[in-house]
Amino acid sequence: MKATWAKDISYEIVRSNRATADIVIERDGRVLVRAPESIPDERIEYMVEAKRYWIYKNLAEWRDLNATRVLREYKNGEGFLYLGRSYRLLLVADQTEPLLLKNGRFCLRRDLVDTGAIAAAKAAFRNYYIARGAERITQRVNYYAPKVGVTPRDIDVRELGNRWASCSPSVNLAFHWKCMMAPQTIIDYIVVHELCHFHYLDHTDAFWNEVDKVIPAYRERKEWLRKHGAGLDV
Structure with a gap:
């Protein structure tokens, strides 16, 4: 796994024996690029840049969804x-x-x-x-x-x-x-x-x-x- 940046977007690259590349927002808010071994870093950076709006939109949704995360106290009635x-x-x-x-x-x-x-x-x-x-x-x-x-x-x-x-x-x-x-x-x-x-x-x-x-x-x-x-x- 390799961590890198595309301007102001931090993302991690995970390479494997797969046919295509995709971008996912992990449950902890990390931007993950899953890519074939053969794709160069420059092409991945271009792909991240092209999906900039999608990444911003989904990160904003992730922040909204996680704003109400439950903080447990382990008290009667929880x-x-x-x-x-x-x-x-x-x-x-x-x-x-x-x-x-x-x-x-x-x-x-x-x-x-x-x-x-x-x-x-x-x-x-x-x-x-x-x-x-x-x-x-x-x-x-x-x-x-x-x-x-x-x-x-x-x-x-x-x-x-x-x-x-x-x-x-x-x-x-x-x-x-x-x-x-x-x-x-x-x-x-x-x-x-x-x-x-x-x-x-x-x-x-x-x-x-x-x-x-x-x-x-x-x-x-x-x-x-x-x-x-x-x-x-x-």
Whole structure:
């Protein structure tokens, strides 16, 4: 990955064995250029300059969408998302598990936050989503993989930084644990999106045609994720 500038636009270049170049705004606001190995830096700079208005527009939207990012305090009554639904937090003392979802509430062990150890509370939620995601997302992959015509090898749910999911050349899939905060329809979109990358690494028309074959309403789900993705956090 190479960081560079085009006048007042800072961007990073990621080269890989792909056919075309594209520009994306990452979830953390970085401008990323994904390019083939063969394209020279000068051509990438020209492409960034040509897309200047688009980049400015999307960065402005990113700032607006992230202005309302939730700041967690881990207090009774706070809402936490699971499969698109908000559940109120209840701090409890008589519980062996760090976190449970029962009786319509997220029950979090009080000692995890009484000492101010917010990191422990965050870890409890992260581990909960990873455990539930390992089962549910695997089920959805197994359901959609035959429809896409692929056979993934390993499926993992973990921390993925600013990516919702990833696929490797060795036919492995990984999904961000935050996916489990989204509605099931959005999880399905992320699953199909990643499965289709086994056919096409780029986001070309051919790639989106593959997604469309399985989820004709993918545009609405893609837009939902763009608008609400920043709120899927603990």
